[in-house]
Amino acid sequence: AEPAVKTLLDTSLELEGLYRNASTHAAGIVIGDRPLTELVPLYQDPRSTIPASQFNMKWVEPAGLVKFDFLGLKTLTVLDRAKGFLDRRGAGPEWNLLPLDDAKTYELMASGQTVGVFQLESQGMRDTLRKMRCGSIEEITALISLYRPGPMEMIDTYIDRKFGRAEVDYLHPSLKDVLTETYGVIIYQEQVMKIAQVLAGYSLGEADLLRRAMGKKKKEEMDFQRLRFVKGASEKDVPEEQSGSIFDLVAKFAGYGFNKSHAAAYALISFQTGWLKANHPVEFFAASMSLDLSNTDKLAVFYQDCRRFEVPVLAPDINRSSGDFDVAWEDGQGSVLYALGAIRNVGLEAMNHVVQNRNEGGPFVDIFDFLERVDPKVVNKRALEGLARAGAFDGIHQNRRQLFEQADVLVAYCQSVAAERASSQVSLFGADQAGASRPRLRNVEPWAGPEKLDQELAAVGFYLSGHPLEELTPALKRKRVTFVAEAQGLAEAGHEAFQMAGVVRRKQERASMKSGEKFAFVTFSDPTGEFECMFPPEQLRRCREVLEVGTSVLVKVRAKASDGEVRFFGDDASRMDVLLDDANIGLRVIISSNGADPDALKSRLERARANGKGGEVWLQTTLQGRTEVEVKLPGRYRLDAALRGALKTVPGVIMLEDA
Structure with missing residues (x-):
């Protein structure tokens, strides 16, 4: 009755069923046996270099096209970059010829130290690795397939059967060969097809139709397939009651079934990454950090992992570091060279320009030599400040604060030299007097102690060359403070209560699902590493004001160790002032x-x-x-x-x- 409502409904009916936008599959490519215009209508997305089919994924196959997913994996670049580092010292591997029984790789996985290892780095996955203790590429394949929302409930069954804590059930004697590899647990789509073939006489083509039907869960198709399965099994002398229950069980897991060929390819990349970390950790970390150059949080995680693996990370150095992460070997000791381009507000391209300049003209002698040779349009004031705060100039100019606070003067000098260079003017006094116009820098007290480290923290994103609490270590030890590196081992040995200390790095408050009250995960940094502590609601209310980012804190914690993982729970926290x-x-x-x-x-x-x-x-x-x-x-x-x-x-x- 109302005109506005009538207009709305009429317009809606006109629009109903029309496409709002053309969405494109992230990695889907279709391939045909003739020009695609003869098979499907195409659409040219202005943001893409190749056209898209106007038929969606459901209809392109009946139209005669084959679908492929081409996945771009960052890990492949990590492996390639690491191989480049290893080739320099004649240790480059042939990835496809690695020994798949390498003990060090499986030890690494069983320890759960798989940060940065493809598919195996989440906390839950690392916990599962400790319990499962993979010993072959087949078991890695099974884990990758099981660790998903549906089949995850079968992980404990798989592990218990592997270690003999539960009996292996093959469903039927004829299926033993099909299910031996996975201890009787149906994991793969290929197993579903093989079960139908062996138990019910399906052809491989029919078995593929069964696999699809089970994935779609359409009732009519499933009813038809059940009759076919039971009839085929009865011809092989399997009672209807048994074959029916096997069909139902297979149908349950077929919905979750993973394509084994896909999982095996992933497992191989997981193994290769794990092998690299276990056997060549220096190159592994340099390559991994390179791929997360602009992600400071991820770089901090890798840096802590470097410390666990006793891989030195050398601070950025204008005369030694590259724009990207690199590797240095001296006297048999490998180190990761921290990337100049990973410093905040600096930029990889700018640092590549600096490194090229250094390679062509030799090391920079002092800060003025640096300014006289670089392009001020590339190395601007923010970049200069970032490099100074991070300590990249320490080798040619010790006073970081002097460079940071007088960056305006230095950049102006850099610009004037560049302008002079551009106008091809030669200094009136000749080359020997070229430094006469160099500015005099005002004397200032250098940054020291925590202030120096805080500036470094601002530029790098974490403490790299030292730690604010390092100077207080003797006093903290006298107060019976336990650092995290020691606390981990003690907790695993059964100790539960600790007095710990750290600088608050992060705090995430969350609401409890049951009560709605806030609890918090707080990350602390001490001279030996970082640790996360969970503060329950009552303790958080008591300590909230103390737990501010950047504050140095004494923490009373309870530790719980299980499956090689130690978790900390906060009971109380007080400012370091109490100690001082x-x-x-x-x-x-x-x-x-x-x-x-x-x-x-x-x-x-x-x-x-x-x-x-x-x-x-x-x-x-x-x-x-x-x-x-x-x-x-x-x-x-x-x-x-x-x-x-x-x-x-x-x-x-x-x-x-x-x-």
Whole structure:
């Protein structure tokens, strides 16, 4: 009755059934025996270089076309890049000739240390690997096929049968050969076809139709196939009751059935990646990090894994690193060279330009030599700041802060040199005086301790050259703090309660499905690695204000170890201030016999003076090479990592000791 409603309905009826957009399968390619225009209508998507069929995937096959999925796998590039690194030292593998019984590869998988290994890197998959302890390529194939929403419920059955904890059921004696490889569990579509062939006399063509029918689950087709299956089985002397129950069981798993040829190809790539990680971890990590160059979170995961595998990662260096991740070998020790292009706000293309310049003109002598040779349009102010914060210039200019804070001056000089180069003007004073116009950089105190590391964190995305809590390690150990590398082993040995410490890196709050209350997963970083801790609702309410990203925290945790995996649960958390305010800690500053800069010492100590709390400081030196003198300073001081790092930069300070 209402005109607006009538217009809406009339318009809707006109539009109903029309396509809103032309969607294209991500990897689907159709191939015919003649020009496609003779078989199907085509559509040219303006965003694509090849046309698409206007028939959807359901109808292109009856029209006479064959469908293919061509998958672009990042892992293949990882393998290829790693082979390039290995070829340099004559160790490049022939991927298709690898020994499929390599013990180190299966040990790696059984340990669950499969971060970066194709198809095997999720937490759940790693837990399953520890339980399953794959020992052959066939078992990897089975795991990849089982670890999906439908057949996942059969994983425990498979594992129990493998280790003899449950009896293997082959459904019928004639099916033993078909199901032996998978301990009686129906996993593959090929097994469904073979069961029909062996038990019910199907031809391979009929068996393929059965496979399709079971996948589609259409009742009429299934009823027809059940009659055919039971009739065929009875001709082979299998009772109707038994063949009917086998059909029902096969139908249940056929819906989940995975194509074995597809799974086997994936399993082979998983094995090759696992072999690379187990046998050549340096090249594995360099290649893997290269493929995640711009994903800082993934790079941080790989960096922690490098530490577990004792693979050194060398900090970015303008005279040694490449634009991309690379490998260096010296005296039989391999290292990953951190990529200049992985530093935030820098860019791979810009760094490739720098590396090309270095290769052609030799190493950069100092920061001005660098600025005189690079193109300011490529290496801009943000790139210069990022490189400085990350420590990439440390080899030619130690003071990171000086370069960062005076980047404007440096970029202006770079631009003026480039302009002069472009106008082909020769310096009035000749080549020897070319440095006369170089700007004088203002003297500033270098970043030290945590501040230096925080700047590095901002540029790289994680702590690379050190850790803010490293300076506090002796004091933390005295407080019976356990670092994560040690806690893992202790937890596996049965210890449950720990006092731990770390800088908060990430915090994810989630609502409980049952109560709706918030709990949190908090990631901490300590000098030996990173660990995740789950804080239940009650504990989170108590500690929420302490658990802020960037805060140094003492954490009381409970640990639970199962199947080689250790999980941490937070009971309480307090700021590191509690430790630093403890009057029982002290610091001894050992000074050379020639003395130390008194003004520098005084200014750093004054900044750390604490009112009533904190620890005491002693100065210790040796007079005339013989007499040891120690002086206790008045007052108390905040003996945090910032003070310790700052004291280490004072000329004449040899070392610090906890007193």
